[in-house]
Amino acid sequence: MPHLLNHLFAAVCGQNPDHTWAPGGMLLPCCQRCLGLYVGACGAMLLHCWLRPRPSARFLAIHGAFLLLMAPFGFHWLPQGPVLRALTGVLFGFGLVAFLGLPLTERARWTHSTRFATYAAGLTAMLALLPLLAAYGGRAAAYALCGLATGGAAALGALVLADSLLALAGFFRLVRAAGAGLGVSGRSARTGANSRPPASRPRAS
Amino acid sequence: MIEIMKTQTARNTALALVGLLALSVYILACTSFSPDDTKVLYPVFHRASGALGMAVYDRQARRSDLVFLPLELEGGADGAAAANYLRGEWLPDGRSLLIAWTAAKDNEDSLDLALIPSGTRAPFRLFHLSGIKEPGTTFLAPFCVAGGRVFISAGPQEVARLDLLAGAVVRHPFKDAGKEIRLFPAADGGAFYVESPEPPATGLTFGRLDPESFSRSPLLRLTNEVGDGAVFAYDRDGKGLALLEKSNETNQLVVLRQGHPPFTRALDAKNETLGFGNAGFSFEGDVVWATFRRVSAGKSEAAYGLMEIPLNGAPVRETLLIAAAPAGNDSDAAFFQGCLSHDGKTVAVDSTYLACLENPIAASDCALFLVDLSEPHREVTKVPIPVPAKHSQLK
Numbered sequence: 001m002p003h004l005l006n007h008l009f010a011a012v013c014g015q016n017p018d019h020t021w022a023p024g025g026m027l028l029p030c031c032q033r034c035l036g037l038y039v040g041a042c043g044a045m046l047l048h049c050w051l052r053p054r055p056s057a058r059f060l061a062i063h064g065a066f067l068l069l070m071a072p073f074g075f076h077w078l079p080q081g082p083v084l085r086a087l088t089g090v091l092f093g094f095g096l097v098a099f100l101g102l103p104l105t106e107r108a109r110w111t112h113s114t115r116f117a118t119y120a121a122g123l124t125a126m127l128a129l130l131p132l133l134a135a136y137g138g139r140a141a142a143y144a145l146c147g148l149a150t151g152g153a154a155a156l157g158a159l160v161l162a163d164s165l166l167a168l169a170g171f172f173r174l175v176r177a178a179g180a181g182l183g184v185s186g187r188s189a190r191t192g193a194n195s196r197p198p199a200s201r202p203r204a205s
Numbered sequence: 206m207i208e209i210m211k212t213q214t215a216r217n218t219a220l221a222l223v224g225l226l227a228l229s230v231y232i233l234a235c236t237s238f239s240p241d242d243t244k245v246l247y248p249v250f251h252r253a254s255g256a257l258g259m260a261v262y263d264r265q266a267r268r269s270d271l272v273f274l275p276l277e278l279e280g281g282a283d284g285a286a287a288a289n290y291l292r293g294e295w296l297p298d299g300r301s302l303l304i305a306w307t308a309a310k311d312n313e314d315s316l317d318l319a320l321i322p323s324g325t326r327a328p329f330r331l332f333h334l335s336g337i338k339e340p341g342t343t344f345l346a347p348f349c350v351a352g353g354r355v356f357i358s359a360g361p362q363e364v365a366r367l368d369l370l371a372g373a374v375v376r377h378p379f380k381d382a383g384k385e386i387r388l389f390p391a392a393d394g395g396a397f398y399v400e401s402p403e404p405p406a407t408g409l410t411f412g413r414l415d416p417e418s419f420s421r422s423p424l425l426r427l428t429n430e431v432g433d434g435a436v437f438a439y440d441r442d443g444k445g446l447a448l449l450e451k452s453n454e455t456n457q458l459v460v461l462r463q464g465h466p467p468f469t470r471a472l473d474a475k476n477e478t479l480g481f482g483n484a485g486f487s488f489e490g491d492v493v494w495a496t497f498r499r500v501s502a503g504k505s506e507a508a509y510g511l512m513e514i515p516l517n518g519a520p521v522r523e524t525l526l527i528a529a530a531p532a533g534n535d536s537d538a539a540f541f542q543g544c545l546s547h548d549g550k551t552v553a554v555d556s557t558y559l560a561c562l563e564n565p566i567a568a569s570d571c572a573l574f575l576v577d578l579s580e581p582h583r584e585v586t587k588v589p590i591p592v593p594a595k596h597s598q599l600k
Binding site: 055067170 | 216297395
């Protein structure tokens with residue numbers, strides 16, 4: 001299974017061994033930053049499904065900042081070690097889930113809550129536990145992290161797919177609406193002064 | 206209400222697009238920050254001087270560039286370049302090359318290293334390490350680089366740790382190391398060690414070395430006697446150790462894995478002499494690959510190639526790279542070494558040093574061979590290494 005995950009994550013991660021944790025001697029399938037991203041995304045999905053936080057302006061601004069934070073660290077403008085890489089990944093994961101989930105929660109007409117404190121506690125716990133597990137955990141921690149990363153990757157993939165389908169559905173709706181609009185204006189012309197009711201078909205005797 | 210909803214929908218759609226863009230940029234950027242197997246570092250001859258240098262072959266551009274050339278001219282009218290042992294490696298971040306060299310016939314116990322930036326703007330660093338006994342052993346195995354520091358064997362029981370950034374050197378004697386201890390790189394950026402006990406004890410111990418404290422944690426122990434010149438390999442996690450050795454005049458592969466019984470497989474065919482350059486595990490850990498030299502009985506020629514030994518008993522696969530080279534000595538196999546790419550799909554082998562031997566290979570056989578392991582018929586890309594009329598020779 002770890003070898004399969006290595007192959008799968010190779011498509012989205014450079015897997016630099018120097019930037020990869022190996023809890024219990026088992027090299028994880030993705031680098032520290034990607035681990036943070038995918039595990040963070042998994043945690044964010046669970047928190048969103050449980051708490052359904054309201055996407056207020058402040059909530060969105062904070063998560064937008066999480067996305068922007070990746071720029072200076074992802075492009076190595078600032079020095080960083082393993083922990084900082086992972087933490088920026090977690091925050092990025094939370095930002096992605098918050099933004100990518102918006103059209104879906106709107107479509108599903110979720111009843112949002114304001115349990116932001118619980119949400120923040122979940123995020124903080126993730127930020128604290130992930131580096132500890134990855135750096136000092138044993139083999140069990142390695143398997144757990146592999147599972148969470150895979151779950152997070154799948155969650156992000158599902159979000160992207162769902163958004164794409166919604167976008168496609170919206171596009172077809174627009175096309176249909178545009179087409180129907182053209183049809184309505186034609187009928188209006190026929191019901192003008194020169195319109196006649198259609199002649200009835202003669203019946204055979 | 207409808208207008209508010211439309212505004213919200215537009216906002217949500219726009220923010221979702223932002224999220225999608227951010228994810229796309231991240232995924233595209235992530236894979237370019239790491240060693241990407243598009244370039245191969247290998248030794249070549251410098252046309253003008255005939256000296257050995259290091260070149261980089263770009264697999265996409267199909268082009269080689271000489272990147273490093275240590276010149277040490279011997280005295281005399283000809284001024285031929287003295288032979289150097291050279292070994293180069295990419296650092297894990299893919300942004301620097303680490304190259305070590307020493308004069309082959311130099312009696313000084315010293316080693317020179319160069320840290321050369323690749324694709325980035327950074328200083329070119331040169332290091333000169335003295336007090337390195339038998340510096341030639343440095344070139345038999347990949348450098349052990351862990352956390353920006355390289356570990357060099359300074360003697361049978363001593364290691365020098367050089368900080369490539371600060372230039373600081375720490376020497377550490379292993380007082381209880383037995384006969385010899387050697388260090389090797391781990392895939393996760395750490396270090397492994399192999400320790401041979403003092404005679405009459407036999408066998409060897411393989412384990413993890415803490416790059417900070419030099420403390421050792423044994424992982425696998427082999428108690429049987431290990432033949433001289435044995436070649437060994439370890440897998441990415443350090444849970445498996447493979448040994449290619451001669452036992453009772455027969456070459457065999459011995460594989461030790463934690464939690465599994467030892468696996469042994471004979472490799473010799475009748476009436477032939479088989480020797481190995483170096484070996485490694487495949488990416489999946491189910492095959493041991495090794496560079497080999499074979500001399501059939503009654504023949505005065507040697508064949509060199511790549512051997513793949515499945516650990517499930519399936520037939521051994523050989524890819525012949527040099528069909529007819531001068532027989533030379535059994536120890537010539539050590540000069541024919543390969544390296545597995547990070548994605549496990551290619552083995553790169555060079556025959557440069559075989560052209561420096563007393564009985565050198567033909568100029569047409571001097572090349573960088575890239576063996577594509579993902580292809581069923583093992584396609585080989587041969588990148589010729591031009592051999593000047595006057596060139597370095599190992600004496």
